[in-house]
Amino acid sequence: MSDESGWHVRRLRRALLARGAALVRCLDLAQCGVATHASRHGLVLPGFGRELPDAVIVRGIATGSFEQVTQRLTLLHALAALGVPVYNEARAIERSVDKAMTSLLLRAAGIASPPAWSTECPAQAQRIVLREAAAGHALVLKPLFGSQGKGLQLVGQVDGTFVPLPDLAPYGGLAYLQRFVPPMSAPGFDWRVLVIGGRAVAAMRRVSAHWVHNFAQGARCEAAEVTPALAQPAVRAAQALGLDYAGVDLIPTPDGPQVLEVNGVAAWQGLQRVTGFDIAQAIVDDLIDRKVAAAVGRRSA
Known part of the structure; x- marks a missing residue:
C-alpha cells in the first residue's frame, strides 16, 4: 500500500x-x-x-x-x-503518526525521551513556552502528524533571544512542543535506528550543521554501529507502539541517547546507502517468516 x-x-x-x-x-x-x-x-x-x-x-x-x-x-x-x-498494522501506525500518543507511550514504558507537551489552548501553550524559556530552554514546535523534518520551528530561549509561539493555525490549531536537546558536537547529529521484527538491524548517524537532522532536509548519512545503548531503547520504543518495523530517531545527551520520534512508515533510502545488506529484503523476510507464518499457523490450528 x-x-x-x-x-x-x-x-x-x-x-x-x-x-x-x-x-x-x-x-x-x-x-x-x-x-x-x-x-x-x-x-x-x-x-x-x-x-x-x-x-x-x-x-x-x-x-x-x-x-x-x-x-x-x-x-x-x-x-x-x-x-x-x-x-505495520493500522493501530501501530496511528500510535506512531500521533506524536503526542508516541510521547505518552514512551513515558509509560519508561523510555528516555525529551519532555513534551500538547495542547489546543494557545494561552496554555504560551505559558509553557515562557516557563521553559525562563529555565533557559528552547522548545521544538512540531506538526502533530508531520514527517521528514517539515514544519519544525524553535521557540522559547533560542540562542539568547526569546522567540514567542507563532500562530497555531498552520499546525491545525494545536501545539505539540518538545524540549530542544542542544547538540553535543559541531556539526550536530542524531541517530536513525531501524528495528525489524523486534531487532535493531541497522543504524546511521544523520549529521547536519542545521539543528534539523532529517535526511530529507539535507543531512549527511554515516554508518553507525548498532550498540546496546542504541539498540535497547530503539527496540523498546518499537515494542511500546506495537510496530513490526520502525525507524527510531535518537538524540545524544549527557545521560545517554534519548528517543525523539518513532516512525511507523519509515523511509530507508538514506540508511540503505550506508548499510551492507538489503533492507527491503529484510522487511519482506520478516513479514513472510514471522507474520505470515503465524497467520497461516492460526488458520490451520
Whole structure:
C-alpha cells in the first residue's frame, strides 16, 4: 500500500518476487473503499475482485481530510480483522503518526525521551513556552502528524533571544512542543535506528550543521554501529507502539541517547546507502517468516 510508486516500492516489489510472490500489486489506499454487499469481505481493492491479498506492506498513506485518512486506516483495520497480515498494522501506525500518543507511550514504558507537551489552548501553550524559556530552554514546535523534518520551528530561549509561539493555525490549531536537546558536537547529529521484527538491524548517524537532522532536509548519512545503548531503547520504543518495523530517531545527551520520534512508515533510502545488506529484503523476510507464518499457523490450528 503506497500513495506513490518510487524507490521504496521498487525495492519491496523486487524483494517480494525474490521470495516467490506470484503477483505484487501496489495499491493507493485512496483508491480503495468499502462495498458491504459486493463480496464476502466488503472491501474494494482494485485488481483483487472478491479475493483478498495474502499480505500487505504499508509503505505510504497519503495526507487528506480527517474523514479520508480515517477511511484509509479503516481499510487497514478491516484487512487485519479479516486475517490478512498487515505490516505495520493500522493501530501501530496511528500510535506512531500521533506524536503526542508516541510521547505518552514512551513515558509509560519508561523510555528516555525529551519532555513534551500538547495542547489546543494557545494561552496554555504560551505559558509553557515562557516557563521553559525562563529555565533557559528552547522548545521544538512540531506538526502533530508531520514527517521528514517539515514544519519544525524553535521557540522559547533560542540562542539568547526569546522567540514567542507563532500562530497555531498552520499546525491545525494545536501545539505539540518538545524540549530542544542542544547538540553535543559541531556539526550536530542524531541517530536513525531501524528495528525489524523486534531487532535493531541497522543504524546511521544523520549529521547536519542545521539543528534539523532529517535526511530529507539535507543531512549527511554515516554508518553507525548498532550498540546496546542504541539498540535497547530503539527496540523498546518499537515494542511500546506495537510496530513490526520502525525507524527510531535518537538524540545524544549527557545521560545517554534519548528517543525523539518513532516512525511507523519509515523511509530507508538514506540508511540503505550506508548499510551492507538489503533492507527491503529484510522487511519482506520478516513479514513472510514471522507474520505470515503465524497467520497461516492460526488458520490451520
